[in-house]
Amino acid sequence: MRAVLFNRLFQYKRINQMKIGVPKEIKNLEGRVALTPAGARSLAEAGHDVWVEQGAGAGSGFHDADYQEAGARIGSVEDAWSRELVVKVKEPEPSEYPWLKQQLVFTYFHLAGVPRSLTETLLAQGTTAIAYETLEDKAGRLPLLAPMSAIAGNMAALVGAYYLARTQGGRGVQLGQVLGQRHGKVLVIGDGVVGSHAARSAWGLGAEVTVAGLDLPRGEQLRQEIAPGLGYVLSSPEAIGSLVKEADLVIGGVLLHGAKASFVLTEDMVSTMLPGSVIVDVSIDQGGCVETSQPTSHSDPVFVKHGVTHYCVTNMPGAYPRTSTIALTAATLPYVRRLADKGLDALREDAGFAKALNAYQGFITCRPAAEGLGLLDAYRDTKDLI
Ligand SMILES: NC(=O)c1ccc[n+]([C@@H]2O[C@H](COP(=O)([O-])OP(=O)(O)OC[C@H]3O[C@@H](n4cnc5c(N)ncnc54)[C@H](O)[C@@H]3O)[C@@H](O)[C@H]2O)c1
Numbered sequence: 520m521r522a523v524l525f526n527r528l529f530q531y532k533r534i535n536q537m538k539i540g541v542p543k544e545i546k547n548l549e550g551r552v553a554l555t556p557a558g559a560r561s562l563a564e565a566g567h568d569v570w571v572e573q574g575a576g577a578g579s580g581f582h583d584a585d586y587q588e589a590g591a592r593i594g595s596v597e598d599a600w601s602r603e604l605v606v607k608v609k610e611p612e613p614s615e616y617p618w619l620k621q622q623l624v625f626t627y628f629h630l631a632g633v634p635r636s637l638t639e640t641l642l643a644q645g646t647t648a649i650a651y652e653t654l655e656d657k658a659g660r661l662p663l664l665a666p667m668s669a670i671a672g673n674m675a676a677l678v679g680a681y682y683l684a685r686t687q688g689g690r691g692v693q694l695g696q697v698l699g700q701r702h703g704k705v706l707v708i709g710d711g712v713v714g715s716h717a718a719r720s721a722w723g724l725g726a727e728v729t730v731a732g733l734d735l736p737r738g739e740q741l742r743q744e745i746a747p748g749l750g751y752v753l754s755s756p757e758a759i760g761s762l763v764k765e766a767d768l769v770i771g772g773v774l775l776h777g778a779k780a781s782f783v784l785t786e787d788m789v790s791t792m793l794p795g796s797v798i799v800d801v802s803i804d805q806g807g808c809v810e811t812s813q814p815t816s817h818s819d820p821v822f823v824k825h826g827v828t829h830y831c832v833t834n835m836p837g838a839y840p841r842t843s844t845i846a847l848t849a850a851t852l853p854y855v856r857r858l859a860d861k862g863l864d865a866l867r868e869d870a871g872f873a874k875a876l877n878a879y880q881g882f883i884t885c886r887p888a889a890e891g892l893g894l895l896d897a898y899r900d901t902k903d904l905i
Pocket of ligand 1: 805
């Protein structure tokens with residue numbers, strides 16, 4: 520009965536306006552917002568009713584008046600959350616769980632990497648969770664993860680360079696060219712969006728850079744795009760175990776779609792690293808690819824283990840909210856428009872969009888997350904539900 524009513528609601532919504540809410544992000548020092556005023560205008564002009572929480576855009580330099588001028592309404596946190604479609608940036612924090620109900624929530628969820636209580640709440644409330652990070656385009660890429668991965672990848676080389684300073688507890692190696700000589704050894708694990716951006720940034724700073732990936736032709740492509748001198752090795756425990764012993768900075772950017780990251784860097788390997796070297800585990804939002812990683816925050820970003828500084832901030836792009844919000848909205852808006860216009864038909868029509876469905880009507884629909892969380896009993900295939 521519940522499912523029938525819900526589906527009727529979205530049949531109805533196909534020919535009517537969607538009530539859309541944009542809450543203010545509350546994660547530590549998070550300044551992003553899920554919609555720019557231009558995005559709000561596009562939705563409002565299509566006939567949708569857009570509510571933005573007061574001050575939600577301030578961290579990205581967008582004012583309430585900008586949203587009002589674009590046709591959105593400014594309201595309370597309750598106004599933003601009590602809509603049929605809630606659009607966010609980061610996964611709901613525990614203090615936001617009471618807002619979750621039987622509605623569509625379109626945001627990053629990272630269910631396999633965050634506390635299981637989020638999935639349990641989504642299932643208990645019958646929330647329809649549509650995750651940016653598992654949505655695929657026709658080529659199988661992740662178009663809504665890519666912009667944030669690019670920003671986090673760029674940032675990984677910069678924060679790594681910063682924590683290598685002796686004044687920051689590092690080993691005092693600069694990532695930079697000094698009179699034509701490259702200094703600092705950087706190992707980037709993963710050759711996707713994070714990996715390629717981190718490698719380009721570290722190379723641009725002037726370090727020696729090696730990427731560990733799973734595909735030799737990809738290494739050739741990266742050399743052509745970045746520099747002929749870029750190193751590339753096939754990722755294996757032996758190769759990584761040997762390279763980390765000499766690395767000043769290790770950047771982790773591996774991903775298995777929807778699943779908890781696997782530990783490509785074990786604690787034993789970390790214990791062989793140089794004192795004062797640095798690890799930036801960008802994959803931490805999916806649980807981390809380094810065994811010694813623990814999530815950290817912008818206000819307390821690093822800890823030291825085995826003499827190695829670990830930087831494991833789960834919302835790195837939140838440090839550059841203006842750029843991140845503009846890049847994120849450019850990627851998400853076409854999908855938000857389709858959800859608002861068509862409800863769940865937008866997913867029925869597009870198999871890649873349907874891959875974004877992570878929870879629906881009390882079931883978990885992302886198999887790798889269900890396996891990782893030990894919730895296979897509550898797993899259903901999306902095509903059996905919608
Ligand atoms: N911390 C943050 O704020 C933040 C921000 C953005 C992205 N991320 C995370 O960064 C991770 C990477 O994202 P992405 O967009 O680059 O993904 P991607 O799919 O573009 O790339 C992941 C790469 O990992 C490689 N890989 C998988 N297993 C490997 C292994 N054992 N060894 C070496 N490489 C391996 C794959 O071949 C792929 O190229 C994701 O978990 C993403 O959620 C974190």
